[in-house]
């Protein structure tokens with residue numbers, strides 16, 4: 001009997017997965033769900049999952065907040081560029097980037113050329129609520145999160161919109177967004 005994962009069967013997800021020949025790379029603002037939806041997505045398509053921010057933290061032996069505090073944002077962005085280049089080179093299954101990564105021209109070009117870029121998009125109010133749960137994001141520490149996220153959305157939308165796939169991640173469980181990504185990738189391939 002087919003075990004359904006809500007509206008996607010395991011067979012369907014597996015069939016889509018067989019056609020995915022490049023890393024699926026999740027981009028979008030802080031709080032859209034790149035890290036948490038990314039791991040569900042990897043489970044759904046039977047690929048490994050890696051979070052670029054965690055890899056940066058491992059390499060630096062420091063949290064993202066500490067890297068920003070001790071060395072500044074430019075240093076973090078250098079590390080981020082190198083780490084994502086390595087993850088792309090390793091052809092990892094599903095890669096969650098940090099929200100600023102796709103703004104970098106080198107990183108963006110690399111992802112667009114060698115990966116399947118998926119922009120996860122979401123209403124600002126939802127992002128404000130989600131990002132308030134953890135105080136780990138240095139860019140949201142100094143100022144009003146709603147204003148900061150609104151500004152970042154305006155600044156970064158021209159870059160995120162270069163991803164060939166856009167999926168909304170509003171209300172509903174993580175797995176629902178993960179399934180929407182499988183469907184969108186299936187339609188795009």
Ligand SMILES: Nc1ncnc2c1ncn2[C@@H]1O[C@H](COP(=O)(O)OP(=O)(O)O)[C@@H](O)[C@H]1O
Nearest residue numbers: 030031032033034035036130169172173174177
């Ligand atoms: N589709 C979703 N439904 C419900 N909660 C979500 C969803 N996506 C993300 N969240 C929650 O929002 C917060 C931020 O998610 P996270 O994956 O860390 O986002 P990102 O990596 O894009 O910054 C987490 O608490 C996560 O559980």
Ligand SMILES: O=C(O)C1=C[C@@H](OP(=O)(O)O)[C@@H](O)[C@H](O)C1
Nearest residue numbers: 029030031053098099100137138
């Ligand atoms: O948007 C950004 O510039 C950042 C997003 C964060 O990742 P998430 O998008 O996973 O929160 C993290 O990389 C860092 O705090 C900077």
Ligand SMILES: [Mg+2]
Nearest residue numbers: 034035096098
């Ligand atoms: Mg994340």
